[in-house]
Amino acid sequence: MRLITVAGPPSSGKTAIICKTAEALQADGVSVGVIKFDCLSSGDQALYERRGIPARTGLSGNLCPDHFYVSNIEECLDWGLQSGFDLLISESAGLCNRCAPHIKDVCAVCVVDNLSGVETPRKIGPMLKMADIVVITKGDIVSQAEREVFVHRIRQVNSSAVIIHVNGLTGQGGHELGRLLRDAAAVDSLQGKLLRFSMPAALCSYCLGQRRIGADFQMGNVKKMELG
């Protein structure tokens, strides 16, 4: 089975492009399942299932969503293997713009949208920098000039990724993205595999449930701003 990690800022169009791509793949006889990682609630599972795409949801609740993701991805892979999919796609939101659910030797996709502005590529960390494929959405509502500037800005932070435009509404480009995903390397186990980049450091007193504000209550991994 092929495993694909898809990440991107909230509302960048991840669900939309996964649906379109999965539909194109299914039309070619490739079976696809989806795992959606989210924090509080998600209607995406129903959305996938309505399109005939088997899906499961993981809600991280009060845990860091990305830490939750790493602790569950192996079991998700097992679900995919048991279900007999050709391709399993995990969808997770890049909530802090720093974390990346990408795993070494597992095809990594980052979704960014043209509406988010030309400075955005500089603000997203390893999730964009370490992706193998960068999907750009919402090209239908901006000018050609902006699309070209946006691509250039992505190139500046990720010089080697395949960059592809997919329209999440019409599905244009979905067939082509599907073909790229089909060529991903097969993965049968995640045992011993590495994340492409460390997750943001955690474990300060607030991680552990502290609610009071003030130096006396701050312990663990605390970093202070320089306000000059």
Add this chain to the structure above:
Amino acid sequence: MINQYSDMTLDQLFCEHPHAREFFSALGLSALPAGQTLASTVAALDEELLLDVGIERQELLGQFCDYMAGVERLRSQQQALVASVTVLGGHDKSGNPENFRLELRPGEVTCIVGPTGSGKSRFLADIEWLAQGDSPTGRTVLINGAAPDLARRYAVEQKLVAQLSQNMNFVMDLSAEEFIQLHAESRMVADPAAITATILELANSLAGEQFTPATPVTALSGGQSRALMIADVACLSSSPIVLIDEIENAGIDRKRALSLLADQDKIVLMATHDPILALMGQQRLIFKNGGVSSIRSTSPAERANLTLFEAMDARLTAVRHALRNGEEIAGNF
């Protein structure tokens, strides 16, 4: 990793390769000391800082080299000339063969007609993605008469099709001049200021009402922004093919817009329902049931009709004008 830039100081590097600076600022490393060699600067980078910006030390130099190679590629490209794009028919939705061989050449305008859902978008996607009999339509696309290098498919910097759709907006809050300049810089043209001036001038010659370089793009009227985008695509886009979704009649000189694109050696594809635009093309493709049902060259009789339609159009324009001026719509228009 050792590379050709390792032994240069950052000062030298930024002086000889101004674009190098952008790589570091994009990464969030703009405050690096300038006097040491690149290799020793990278070696001395704080572990914490690298974690913050999200890159590993051993990858930094390699990524920098890739980036510089990309810049060089863009610069030297000056676009390997596309002399023709050939589309070989596949089949429609029911599997009926299309049986055509269509040649598209720079400077020519081809119109695309047919109701929505008749297969126009898939046709354009086939061109954009250089279909090789492997898309849902089974069509094949050749460049300069030969099967293209398939690496080109996903080379976004060499995209074949630039698109001017009707519902496009500007999301950047910039003046017309800043906007075009930004585009010119990202295309790494030699003299961004000069080309910006040219584009603004051309756009004004297409638009009915004038705008200034300082006009914010978000304040441009529909006709003005359309004119600006057409001039921009004609002069700055790297793509040899321009796809236009209908040019509305309001506020833009359509004939001039098309000839501007043709003069810049673009292959123009225009989806339209407007008889005047449809007949302005050298040929038109008629879509039905997901396929091209026929291809028609604009005949001499049609050209004669075009002249007639243009005269009718000019009369209607005069009526519109009179309406706007509060005149009575009587007499001879």
